[in-house]
Amino acid sequence: MEKKRKVNFAMTAAAVCVAIAALLKIIIPVAGYYAAYVFASYYRIKDGIFLEIVNNTDELMSAGKTYSALTFNIGFGAYDKDFDFFMDSGFDENGNLIYGSHSRAQSGEKVLENIRGAENVILSLSPDTVFLQEVDTSAHRSCFVDQLEIFTSSFEDYGSVFAQNAHTPYFLYPLNEPIGMFESGLLSLYRMYAGSSVRLSLPLSDSVMDNLFDLDRCMSVTRFPVEGSDKQFVAVNVHMSAYDIDGKVRDMQIKYLGNFISEERRKGNYVLVGGDFNNILAGGFSCFTPENGETVPPWAGVWNASFPGFDLIATITGDGPQKGTCRNNTRPYDEDWTYTCVIDGFIVSDNIKILNVINITSHDFAFSDHNPVKTEFVLL
Numbered sequence: 001m002e003k004k005r006k007v008n009f010a011m012t013a014a015a016v017c018v019a020i021a022a023l024l025k026i027i028i029p030v031a032g033y034y035a036a037y038v039f040a041s042y043y044r045i046k047d048g049i050f051l052e053i054v055n056n057t058d059e060l061m062s063a064g065k066t067y068s069a070l071t072f073n074i075g076f077g078a079y080d081k082d083f084d085f086f087m088d089s090g091f092d093e094n095g096n097l098i099y100g101s102h103s104r105a106q107s108g109e110k111v112l113e114n115i116r117g118a119e120n121v122i123l124s125l126s127p128d129t130v131f132l133q134e135v136d137t138s139a140h141r142s143c144f145v146d147q148l149e150i151f152t153s154s155f156e157d158y159g160s161v162f163a164q165n166a167h168t169p170y171f172l173y174p175l176n177e178p179i180g181m182f183e184s185g186l187l188s189l190y191r192m193y194a195g196s197s198v199r200l201s202l203p204l205s206d207s208v209m210d211n212l213f214d215l216d217r218c219m220s221v222t223r224f225p226v227e228g229s230d231k232q233f234v235a236v237n238v239h240m241s242a243y244d245i246d247g248k249v250r251d252m253q254i255k256y257l258g259n260f261i262s263e264e265r266r267k268g269n270y271v272l273v274g275g276d277f278n279n280i281l282a283g284g285f286s287c288f289t290p291e292n293g294e295t296v297p298p299w300a301g302v303w304n305a306s307f308p309g310f311d312l313i314a315t316i317t318g319d320g321p322q323k324g325t326c327r328n329n330t331r332p333y334d335e336d337w338t339y340t341c342v343i344d345g346f347i348v349s350d351n352i353k354i355l356n357v358i359n360i361t362s363h364d365f366a367f368s369d370h371n372p373v374k375t376e377f378v379l380l
Contacts, residue, residue, distance in 0.1 A: 140180025314345030320362030
C-alpha cells in the first residue's frame with residue numbers, strides 16, 4: 001500500500017510539473033511580447049510644437065488693468081474624497097509605510113460629477129486665465145470621459161490651448177486594477193487675445209523604465225500682445241514630475257523653467273507661471289500635518305530655487321479650512337488624518353504687481369486631490 005501511495009504521489013508530482021512547464025511555455029512568451037509592446041510604444045512628443053489656439057478672443061491685454069489667474073489640478077476627474085491612488089505612498093501615525101490601492105475612477109458618472117463640480121468652482125471665481133492639469137481626453141482611468149471637450153464647451157467665452165503630456169500603452173499594473181492606457185494634458189483657458197502658443201518639453205530621467213511611469217512632462221507657453229507696447233505677456237502652464245524620490249528630475253525641470261523665464265524677462269516681457277510644481281511652495285513640510293494622523297510622505301520636497309527678477313507666489317491662507325492645495329492619497333480623505341501641503345501656485349516677474357493670492361479650500365478636496373489657487377495681478 002505504501003509503495004502504491006509513493007507511485008501515485010510521484011505520478012501526481014510529475015503531472016504538476018508537466019502542467020507548470022506547459023503554463024510557463026505560454027506565460028513567458030506572452031510576457032515577453034507584452035514587454036516588447038510596452039517598450040516599443042514609448043516615445044517623447046517632439047519639442048517645440050506649436051499649439052492650436054481654439055476660439056481665440058479679440059480682447060487685447062493692457063498695462064494697469066487688473067486680471068486674475070487660477071491654477072487647478074483636476075486629477076482626471078477621479079479624485080473625490082473617497083478616492084486613493086496606488087502610486088501614492090506615505091506614513092501612518094505609527095510610522096508604517098502605506099500605499100493607496102486604486103488606479104481608476106469609481107465610474108464614468110463619478111468622473112462627470114467631479115468634472116462638473118470643478119467647473120462650477122472655477123466659473124464661480126470667474127478668472128481671466130485658467131491653468132488646468134491632468135485633463136484626460138481618452139483614458140481607462142477616467143472611463144473615457146473626454147474632459148477637454150467638456151471644459152471647452154462650458155467655457156465658451158474663453159480661448160483654449162491644449163498641450164498633451166501623457167500617452168501610454170495599456171499598463172497591466174496594478175494587477176488587481178490595471179490603470180490601462182491614458183491620454184492627458186494641460187488645458188489653458190484665456191479671456192484675452194493670444195498671439196501664439198507652443199509646447200516645450202521638460203527634462204526627464206535618462207531611464208526609459210522610469211519614464212514609462214512618468215508623464216511626458218512639458219510646459220504650455222502662450223504669448224499675449226500687450227496694447228500699446230512691444231512687450232508680451234507670457235503665460236506658462238506647468239505640471240512637474242511627482243514620484244522621483246531623490247528629486248533630481250524635478251531639479252532639472254526647475255532649472256529648465258528658470259532659464260526659460262529668465263530669458264523672457266531679459267526681453268522685457270511679463271511672465272506668469274501657474275501650475276502644479278510637485279514641490280512644497282509655502283508652509284514647509286509640516287504646516288498642515290495632523291496631530292494624530294499621516295506624517296510627511298516620501299515624495300515631499302521643498303522648493304528651494306530662486307530666480308532673479310521673479311517672485312514665488314504661494315500661500316497657506318485659504319478661503320475655507322486652513323488646508324494645503326494638495327492631499328496625499330494613501331487613503332480616502334479625512335480632514336483629521338490626511339497629510340496636505342501647498343504645491344500649487346505661481347511664479348511672476350517683477351514687472352507684474354500681485355494684488356492677492358488665496359487657496360480655494362472651501363470645497364475641501366470635494367472634486368480633486370488638489371484645491372485651486374487664485375491670484376489677481378496688474379501689468380506695470
